[in-house]
Amino acid sequence: MNALYVASRYLRPDQRIVLVDRNDRPGGMWVETYDYVRLHQPHPFFTAGNVKWDFGKPPEHLSSKTEVLDHLRHCLDEAEKAVQVTELFGHEYQSSEEENDVVVVTCRAPDGSPVRIVADRLIDAVGFSIEANQPLRLSSTRVRSVAPETCDMRDGPIAADDAPVWVIGSGKTGMDTLHALITHYPGREVNLIAGTGTFFINRDRLYPTGARRWWSGARPNWFLAELANRFDGTNEYDVATWAREKAGLWATPTAAHLFIGLISEAEIERIRAGLGRTVMDHLLDAVDDGDGVRLTLRSGGHVDVEPGSWLVNCTSHFDFADRPSEPPYVSASGRSIRIGATGLFGFSSFGGYFLTHLLFLDKIRTVPLYTTDSIALFQKSPLAGLVSLLTIAQYNLGLVADHAPAKVFQQCGLDFDRWYPLPRRFAGQLQFLIGHKRRREQYRRALDTMGERFGIDHGPVIGAEMAPTS
Ligand SMILES: Cc1cc2nc3c(=O)[nH]c(=O)nc-3n(C[C@H](O)[C@H](O)[C@H](O)COP(=O)(O)OP(=O)(O)OC[C@H]3O[C@@H](n4cnc5c(N)ncnc54)[C@H](O)[C@@H]3O)c2cc1C
CATH class of the missing domain: 3.50.50 (FAD/NAD(P)-binding domain)
Incomplete structure (x- = not known):
């Protein structure tokens, strides 16, 4: 456009x-x-x-x-x-x-x-x-696998019961999804499989409101230029660490991934307060195990989840593979x-x-x-x-x-x-x-x-x- x-x-x-x-x-x-x-x-x-x-x-x-x-x-x-x-x-x-x-x-x-x-x-x-995300293809027949594009978190089929929800991925789509679920269903069990964890840039720091625009906040152009100014071709981890310390916000225990998404302190607080379990690992599959369901993880570990749980695919829209x-x-x-x-x-x-x-x-x-x-x-x-x-x-x-x-x-x-x-x-x-x-x-x-x-x-x-x- x-x-x-x-x-x-x-x-x-x-x-x-x-x-x-x-x-x-x-x-x-x-x-x-x-x-x-x-x-x-x-x-x-x-x-x-x-x-x-x-x-x-x-x-x-x-x-x-x-x-x-x-x-x-x-x-x-x-x-x-x-x-x-x-x-x-x-x-x-x-x-x-x-x-x-x-x-x-x-x-x-x-x-x-x-x-x-x-x-x-x-x-x-x-x-x-x-392209729009599709539901993850999982082996288990006892979980409901959906994607944000196939099931609206606010009033789609997920609203019809109160079974636990597992959000897969902690990027912008993951945060939007957690925020929607936690806001619409207070008290419902909402969990996260976060991968390496994503940190966001604090919107309140870059865009202060009202009169504070005159004296506080970090200009976005300054912030973006500083990231470039600090890069020497070898030190991207140091640059990301600087960004995280200067203006980072994240909902997970650790957060290594950066994609320059913005989030506010209020949104992160709400997500943290409403989030149940957070697993810092990557999902491989969901398999039926006895009467239960087991989520298998890249590290070799696993998590047992309640049959009937919802799994929401919030892995990246930006796939370069x-x-x-x-x-x-x-x-x-x-x-x-x-x-x-x-x-x-x-x-x-x-x-x-x-x-x-x-x-x-x-x-x-x-x-x-x-x-x-x-x-x-x-x-x-x-x-x-x-x-x-x-x-x-x-x-x-x-x-x-x-x-x-x-x-x-x-x-x-x-x-x-x-x-x-x-x-x-x-x-x-x-x-x-x-x-x-x-x-x-x-x-x-x-x-x-x-x-x-x-x-x-x-x-x-x-x-x-x-x-x-x-
Ligand atoms: C979940 C999500 C949230 C985002 N949120 C924000 C945000 O808040 N703020 C922000 O600035 N950015 C955001 N982005 C980034 C977003 O991609 C850009 O803002 C912007 O929409 C990109 O515009 P674009 O025109 O480059 O690409 P697109 O919006 O992807 O448009 C490309 C168009 O090309 C068409 N096309 C592709 N191939 C063909 C073909 N062969 N023939 C004909 N048509 C074709 C497609 O149909 C599409 O309409 C978000 C991205 C995602 C995935």
């Missing part, structure tokens, strides 16, 4: 954008995600370009799925005021080929027939290709770009925004953005992958600041620091403008070290070729 919205700012009213999505409506993964999901950041910064939310709720409100979907539709409507948009929902993108001065895209319509689109440019924005590496983010001609998992700007929303600006400014092939084979990296070390992506984001934002007009940043409604009053934001912008050139070499050394350490492709891309780095 960010790519489309930015494109709509450059095109004339008589020009056309064709939007292809296999879903039947706008909203991306939010269409399929569980119904009780809520935004984890204050809603104003979850948008396309600088489109304002029009529902009049206070800025700290965490929007529901329905509100997110309505807003993304609103973003599309705003883009359609400036340019013609052909909406091809229910269409599957299949392939593209560059021929002379055009890109020929092949899609499949809902009835299976092929659709051919001839375009000047192509933006492939399938993001992380997130069997994914092939991605091609470069820009084609040799500069006509096609891809906002994939490569994370050139950290989050895919920022990728959609900044890459599309570079595309229409005709700078996509000349600004040497740093990139890496992030899929291979996440397969080898999710923590090194995350810290590297945050470092790449800082490096690349600095390059955009040097090559794009100031309005690209001024009109970026995604900017998390907009939470703070102008003087604090200006101080942050000044810090970035003074420091980003000096930091560039440091970031590059850290990223080169990381790339060599894990043996993956890495380096700045110039004219669609990755520059040699060693």
Whole structure:
């Protein structure tokens, strides 16, 4: 949606954008995600370009799925005021080929027939290709295995009895699920199989409310930049420890996993107070054992659970295990770009925004953005992958600041620091403008070290070729 919205700012009213999505409506993964999901950041910064939310709720409100979907539709409507948009929902993108001065895209319509689109440019924005979680396939016939997407914790079949619930996974979906269960069924037995445990960033620290915005809190842009500033290519565990000590919150006895999710102190307190058992291990299977049920664990241990228990699959939506590496983010001609998992700007929303600006400014092939084979990296070390992506984001934002007009940043409604009053934001912008050139070499050394350490492709891309780095 960010790519489309930015494109709509450059095109004339008589020009056309064709939007292809296999879903039947706008909203991306939010269409399929569980119904009780809520935004984890204050809603104003979850948008396309600088489109304002029009529902009049206070800025700290965490929007529901329905509100997110309505807003993304609103973003599309705003883009359609400036340019013609052909909406091809229910269409599957299949392939593209560059021929002379055009890109020929092949899609499949809902009835299976092929659709051919001839375009000047192509933006492939399938993001992380997130798919809805399915219930875990378990051997036991005596447990109820569900997923948040197949059973609403608030009023789905799980509400019909008071059997114990075991939530599998302690990431954002796990926390949303625990919070929903504990809030709706006070006193019910709700347990957690937490894996290695995830820690979150304290939303109250990054987004203090009311007048406290003037003097307290840690600016999100400062916090994200500090993570990159501390990275030397080898010390991702130290960087994560710093983040945990500075602003970490977690519901489990220990927490090693970081994915930059946000949670409040009140939410964590409520989850801790209502949580029964927490098992720091990974579930392998549930097997019937005599009259009971045994959960087998990766460590070799086990947990006996009551027959009839519910098991809710909250393991990761972000599965990199069997994914092939991605091609470069820009084609040799500069006509096609891809906002994939490569994370050139950290989050895919920022990728959609900044890459599309570079595309229409005709700078996509000349600004040497740093990139890496992030899929291979996440397969080898999710923590090194995350810290590297945050470092790449800082490096690349600095390059955009040097090559794009100031309005690209001024009109970026995604900017998390907009939470703070102008003087604090200006101080942050000044810090970035003074420091980003000096930091560039440091970031590059850290990223080169990381790339060599894990043996993956890495380096700045110039004219669609990755520059040699060693
Ligand atoms: C449970 C969960 C909660 C999250 N909560 C937050 C949050 O609170 N705040 C936040 O900022 N981020 C959150 N995220 C991250 C979220 O993924 C991003 O916010 C954002 O939705 C990503 O947008 P995207 O357009 O890059 O990808 P997506 O939203 O995944 O959109 C990709 C689109 O591409 C389509 N597509 C894929 N392949 C094809 C094809 N071949 N043909 C046609 N269409 C195709 C898909 O149908 C989909 O509509 C959350 C993620 C998950 C899983």
